[in-house]
Amino acid sequence: MLDDADDKPCALSRRGFLGGASAAGAALPLVAEAATKPRTGRSVAAPDARAPAQVTLRVNGTDHPLSLDTRTTLLDALREKVGLTGSKKGCDHGQCGACTVHVDGKRVLSCLTLAVMVADKPVTTIEGLARPDGRLHPMQQAFIDRDAFQCGYCTPGQIMSAIACINEGHAKTHSDIREYMSGNLCRCAAYPNIVAAVKQARDVKEG
Amino acid sequence: MGFALHEAKTLAEATMLARDLGPDAMFIAGGTDLIIQINRRVNTPRDVIDLSRIAGLSGISHAGGVFRIGALTKHKTVETYPAFGFGTPYAGLREAARVVGGHQIRNQGTVGGNLANASPAADLIPPLLALDAELDLVGPSGTRTLPLNAFFLGPRRSVRAHDEIITEVRFRDLPPLSAIAFLKAGRRKAMEISIISVAARLTLEADGRCRDARIALGAAAPTPIRAREAEALLEGGVPDEGVVAMSARAALTSVSPIDDVRASSEYRRLLVAALVPRALKICIDRIKSARS
Numbered sequence: 475m476l477d478d479a480d481d482k483p484c485a486l487s488r489r490g491f492l493g494g495a496s497a498a499g500a501a502l503p504l505v506a507e508a509a510t511k512p513r514t515g516r517s518v519a520a521p522d523a524r525a526p527a528q529v530t531l532r533v534n535g536t537d538h539p540l541s542l543d544t545r546t547t548l549l550d551a552l553r554e555k556v557g558l559t560g561s562k563k564g565c566d567h568g569q570c571g572a573c574t575v576h577v578d579g580k581r582v583l584s585c586l587t588l589a590v591m592v593a594d595k596p597v598t599t600i601e602g603l604a605r606p607d608g609r610l611h612p613m614q615q616a617f618i619d620r621d622a623f624q625c626g627y628c629t630p631g632q633i634m635s636a637i638a639c640i641n642e643g644h645a646k647t648h649s650d651i652r653e654y655m656s657g658n659l660c661r662c663a664a665y666p667n668i669v670a671a672v673k674q675a676r677d678v679k680e681g
Numbered sequence: 682m683g684f685a686l687h688e689a690k691t692l693a694e695a696t697m698l699a700r701d702l703g704p705d706a707m708f709i710a711g712g713t714d715l716i717i718q719i720n721r722r723v724n725t726p727r728d729v730i731d732l733s734r735i736a737g738l739s740g741i742s743h744a745g746g747v748f749r750i751g752a753l754t755k756h757k758t759v760e761t762y763p764a765f766g767f768g769t770p771y772a773g774l775r776e777a778a779r780v781v782g783g784h785q786i787r788n789q790g791t792v793g794g795n796l797a798n799a800s801p802a803a804d805l806i807p808p809l810l811a812l813d814a815e816l817d818l819v820g821p822s823g824t825r826t827l828p829l830n831a832f833f834l835g836p837r838r839s840v841r842a843h844d845e846i847i848t849e850v851r852f853r854d855l856p857p858l859s860a861i862a863f864l865k866a867g868r869r870k871a872m873e874i875s876i877i878s879v880a881a882r883l884t885l886e887a888d889g890r891c892r893d894a895r896i897a898l899g900a901a902a903p904t905p906i907r908a909r910e911a912e913a914l915l916e917g918g919v920p921d922e923g924v925v926a927m928s929a930r931a932a933l934t935s936v937s938p939i940d941d942v943r944a945s946s947e948y949r950r951l952l953v954a955a956l957v958p959r960a961l962k963i964c965i966d967r968i969k970s971a972r973s
Contacts, residue, residue, distance in 0.1 A: 524682055544683035544729070545719055567717045569872050574785055583785045586713045590686050591731060635785070656871035657783020 529593040533558065534602030544590050549573045551589035552599060560600035560630045564659075571658030574631035574638075575599050581638035581657075600630035603637075613637050613675040622671040624662035632658050636672045645676045684719075688731045692738075692819055692846060695730055699844035700821040702728045708846060709733070710753055711790040713782065714798045738793070738848055749851040752793025756781045759792060759805070772967065773811070773861030773880055777804045780865050783872045793847040796832065799839040802900040806833075807880035808863050810897035810907055812852040820845040833904035856892070859884040860967035862960045865899075866952045868943070875900045876944040877952040881960035883920065885968055891915045896928070896960075901936040901953055908932035911957065920965060929957040 526541040531548075533556055540555050549566075552558045552575070564572030566585045573584040576598040603611035613633050616622070623629045635658045639645050644654035651672045652665070660668065687702075689695035699706050706728035709715050718724040732738070732753065739753040741762050748771075750759065759778035765771040781787055781795065781804045795805050796816065806829070814829040821844055829850065832839050841847065855861070861882040867873030878899035884892045894915035896908040911932035918924055938949035 526683070527686065544686050547716065547720075566720070568713060568782060568786055571783060571785060571872075580788045581785050582789050583713075583783075586716050586786065586789060588686075588709070588712055588716060591709070591712065591733065638784075654784060657785045659872070 527590050529590050531556065531589060531593065531597060532595070533597045534599060535596075540589070542589055544588070546589045547585050548575065548577075548587040548589045548592060548597065549584035552584060552597075558599050558601050562627055562630055564628065564631075569659075570628070570631075571635060572628050572631040574634040574658065576634060576638065579641075581635055598634075600633060603633070611637070612678040613640075613671070616671040616674040616678070617668075620667045620671040620674060621664075622667040623660070623664050628658060628660045628662075632660065632668055636668070636675065639672060640676050645672055648673075682725075684726050684729045686729050686731060688734055690734060692735055692848065695732055695735060695846055696819060696821045696844050698728075698730050699846075702730070704843040706730055706843070708797070710794045711755070713786050713790040714794060714800075732846065746854045747851050748854070749849050750792050751849050752791060752796075752847045754792045756787035756790050756792065756795070756805070757784070760787060768971075770855045770860045770967070770971070771812075773808045773863040773882070774805075776863035777808045777865075777878070777880065780804055780871075780873075786872075792850060796829070796850060797839065797841060797847055799833050799835075799837050799904070801836050801902065801904055802875045802878070803905065804863075804865060804875060804878060804899065806905040807878050807897035807899045808861055808882075809850060809852065810905060811861055811880040811882035811895040812855070813895070814850050814852040816850040817848045818842075818845040819848050824848075830907060835903045855882070856884050858887070858968050858972065859893075860964040860971070861895075862963035862967065864956045864960050864963075866956065874943065877901055877938070877949050877956060879953070879956040879960045881957065881964050883915070883961065883964040883968065885920075885965075889919050891918060891920050894920075894928075896932055896957060898932070898936060898953060901938050901949060903937070906935055908935040908957070910934050915961070920961060925958045925961050928961065929954050932957045 527544050528541055530537050530539045531551060538556050540551060542551055549561055549563055552561050561575055561584055562572040564570035568583050568586045574581050575584045577592050578595045603614055613636050617629060617633060635655055639654045644650050651669050687698050689698060705726055707726040708730050710732045738751045740751050741754060742749050743764060756778050760775055765774040781790060792805060795803050809829055815826055816829055818825050818841060820842060834840060863880045865878040866876045880897045882895040886892050894912045896911045897905060898908055899905050911928040914928045914931050932953055933950055936953055938946045940946045
């Protein structure tokens with residue numbers, strides 16, 4: 475665990491937290507601005523490394539102003555600060571895919587992304603897929619219909635990768651799906667059903 | 682303790698910042714290596730300089746008989762670059778780019794970062810060595826160009842000074858009747874660190890003799906290396922089965938692999954002996970099929 479300057483446990487309910495966060499967003503100065511101000515070589519004094527960075531993460535369409543230790547990964551920021559625990563911490567070093575999210579529409583590993591480096595980029599997590607009325611994304615529905623998991627721990631990452639896989643145009647064939655889903659491990663080995671789910675969601679999308 | 686993050690908008694700004702902040706400052710681009718090192722406290726930089734927003738360092742271009750790969754180019758871009766596709770002489774580059782981490786990592790990690798990290802097992806390095814690539818380093822006092830094979834000093838050590846930035850790696854077009862191939866051995870196909878990797882490149886004469894041979898090995902020594910004895914054996918003769926086998930044995934004289942959790946030194950040597958002829962054979966087949 476990083477020694478965050480602001481290490482309050484996330485005890486709020488998600489709904490309550492999101493409401494509070496967006497209200498705070500209106501009151502606080504736009505902290506991301508300071509970080510993007512152009513600096514010119516020598517004239518810039520280095521900010522104090524001990525001070526937390528003030529960043530606003532845009533997650534699933536909502537702005538979250540956060541005070542973060544600069545070392546905080548996007549995964550830790552999402553789980554520990556924003557309170558979105560759908561993205562999972564499997565290996566925490568880029569070998570499992572459980573933490574996959576979309577940044578700027580591309581699938582990336584949130585455990586290998588510094589939160590402070592994506593402050594101005596839209597982030598989509600598993601929580602941002604369902605419609606406001608609760609209707610699931612076709613890929614989420616396909617994973618349920620096809621029984622594409624056992625323990626479910628890798629599932630959020632699998633689903634985020636699967637959506638990217640279709641968006642990238644790599645879900646045309648069985649072997650394509652297997653290859654382009656290879657950045658996500660499933661220790662329960664639900665792979666055949668995951669491939670079936672990707673095919674189902676692809677056909678829903680095309681149909 | 683955290684670090685102070687500095688966003689550089691230009692190369693000059695980044696190198697000046699690095700010079701002024703001193704050797705405790707580190708550059709970050711994709712972050713896929715550095716973040717792990719920071720998490721494990723292998724590196725505890727006081728300052729981190731973000732290069733990812735510097736314009737003009739991303740993308741691949743081909744002009745005047747030279748391919749230029751900008752340092753901020755993502756592995757995914759190399760993997761999907763049409764001129765490196767299967768069926769082209771450069772397919773070995775795609776073969777290497779498509780086994781760097783998983784798909785998500787390839788959307789993040791950069792070519793410059795892969796070189797600067799200087800891992801002996803880095804997948805892109807052997808094919809770039811086999812293509813006689815050179816790179817540009819830009820520092821506060823100017824630019825220097827060096828051949829890639831003069832860049833690496835040891836595991837994660839290179840000749841790059843702390844305030845120098847790799848800006849591009851480039852190589853010349855291959856002559857006709859050339860091909861490059863890349864093979865990697867690991868415990869599984871995807872998301873695996875190489876136990877051994879081999880890049881081979883052959884250029885043949887019209888009569889079938891070998892004009893030029895390159896064999897580059899990853900994870901076989903403290904740095905990615907060229908197997909020069911093996912190359913010399915191939916050049917000038919017809920690369921038939923006997924010559925290829927001799928060359929594979931000669932490649933073993935260049936290697937000094939380690940024992941680690943992934944494989945024993947002995948197993949790595951067996952892999953070199955098995956993969957070098959296989960990679961050469963793929964080159965020969967590719968040249969033949971392009972010819973017919």
